[in-house]
Amino acid sequence: MHVSSVWLWCGAVVLGALILSQFFQKPSRALLWMLRSLLVGCVLLAAFDIIGRSFDLHLPINPITVLASGFLGLPGLAALVVLHLWVLA
Template sequence: MHIPAMWLWVGVIVVVAFLIGQFFRKPGTVAWIILRNCALGCLFVFAVNWVGTYVNFHLPFNPVTALTAGFLGLPGVAALVALKLWVLAG
């Protein structure tokens, strides 16, 4: 099933509008949650790399991987690992 690009952009715009609305409603709380999640994302990526040294696996540490792991948490780290394995297998 193919989703037209327009619907993907509509989804992105809705999510961004929601985040902006939440930020203006509770700026301190939202900023703290984003900062905490980004820090946890960094720790998750470092943990995967630490465990990965034993099985010769490494996730690159950059802003994209840190923010993905930070915003999505453990499912984001799992998605990064799956994506890395998928790209390496191809």
């Protein structure tokens, strides 16, 4: 296992633990927060798709991109755009 994948797994475990702890403390509040984040992610991706058409950019709307843009907001959307351009360039 590479060092970078270890850090990625550590981050995923910490994020998962934070989400689970919030869910068990106040389940209804955590569920509403997650649903709001997913809705924000869908709206961000849809807005980017509309604006990105003029620049010939397209991000697929799938669970991974919705979660990244929803939970991270605009920095997550920017990271998705950079990754998309980096992989396809």
